[in-house]
Amino acid sequence: MIAIQRIRDNPRLKITWSVGLNDALIERSRSTEATKFLFNRNLGDIFVSIDTDILFEPQDFMYLVQDIIAGYDIVGGIYVTRNHEAPKIAIRMPEKTHVTLGEGSPVEATYLSSGFMAVHRKVFEKLATTLPLCRTGKTGDFYPFYMAFPVQNSDGSHEFLSEDWGMNYLARQQGFKCWADPRCRIGHLGLRSYWVNDVNVDDLADSYVSITEGRVDKTNIIQDLAAYWKLSIPEVWEKLKAVPADITTQEWNNKSPSARDDVLKFYSTNDSYLPALARFNLRPNYWERVRMLLSVSGNIADFGGGIGSLCCALTNYCREVNYIDLAGKPYDFAKFRFSRLPLDRKQKIKMHTSLENLQNLDYVISSDVLEHIHPDDLPVIVKQMYDALKPKGCAVVISDFGVSDRFPMHFSTEGDFAKLMQEVGFQEGPIRWIKP
The missing domain is CATH 3.90.550.40 (Spore Coat Polysaccharide Biosynthesis Protein SpsA; Chain A)
Structure with a gap:
């Protein structure tokens, strides 16, 4: 619109x-x-x-x-x-x-x-x-x-x-x-x-198109990784290439976490999750997936901010950017990245490990996160989203709910999520949810 x-x-x-x-x-x-x-x-x-x-x-x-x-x-x-x-x-x-x-x-x-x-x-x-x-x-x-x-x-x-x-x-x-x-x-x-x-x-292959967009690094992920790992840029690329594209799937299948605490531990302590997120954010279609999120403004929270790529971009548009994610290796790298931003943009970012106690937000955004949340945590997170927004505030959620061989780490909670959002008072959906 x-x-x-x-x-x-x-x-x-x-x-x-x-x-x-x-x-x-x-x-x-x-x-x-x-x-x-x-x-x-x-x-x-x-x-x-x-x-x-x-x-x-x-x-x-x-x-x-x-x-x-x-x-x-x-x-x-x-x-x-x-x-x-x-x-x-x-x-x-x-x-x-x-x-x-x-x-x-x-x-x-x-x-x-x-x-x-x-x-x-x-x-x-x-x-x-x-x-x-x-x-x-x-x-x-x-x-x-x-x-x-x-x-x-x-x-x-x-x-x-x-x-x-x-x-x-x-x-x-x-x-x-x-x-x-x-x-x-x-x-x-x-x-x-x-x-x-x-x-x-x-x-x-037989009927259509060659995709020739090349590497996309809008928020200097490679330079930040080079400084964080103390490697050269070619060495960073080689390190990322050495990580299998399905590494998260492999490790999930090996560990098979099912209890809430095991799921949280998997994402906060997994050594391969940081490079896996970097690879994901460097995919040519990543910025297409989140393009609608870049239209937000005002005071926003990025729930599940990962390595901070979206937050880095949003400092160009928003008055205040709240990064929300579990304490762990991606969180630590995001903090390092934010410290390297120009002063006027760095001052806009605040880091948190939950939405609790946040208030009067214009937007809560979340991309490719809620399908990873254990079902036991979903009701609390939905309520926190609602409480964090001001009246007429908006939650924008992009998620691939549903388990598959490719994504065994996803939870099939799409119906539960929509029901919970409606029960706490959100209107519209399934992508944009408005707090009356």
């Missing part, structure tokens, strides 16, 4: 904002909005559809608009499904298409998803000549631009297209082309935010 507000406030843009009908039939809702656009030439030449669970920046929106102005018929962003275990690309491109995320010109696509898609008026004008005008007593007349229907593939098999892919199919039948803009950095909000980098690269 912040991105939408910034777009609407841009004096250079003439934008008409329309919220889709509360219609259980998404085909009819999308088609009705597109038909209203078609019937009113005063609305301009570009129709942009954005789903409420899509994360984007104003510049991503502008990329689509600029593409349509440049002559592209239909353009969309590249994003993924909200599948917890294995997100999949939500668009389809011809086999062997090569895309570098974050740069380059639009590349041709077979099907785009309408969660973040722009269409030129001429596409609807042409399609309207081939479709019946449908009448309904509730929403008014509309052309069924967005329809789900089966199509036959070249090998004789059949596929059932969703309503947005159906629209793309009809447009391509009329000679229009669909394009994906790789510059757009689009997230899909579910239990957490899902990004293209979450997709297993092996799943993309």
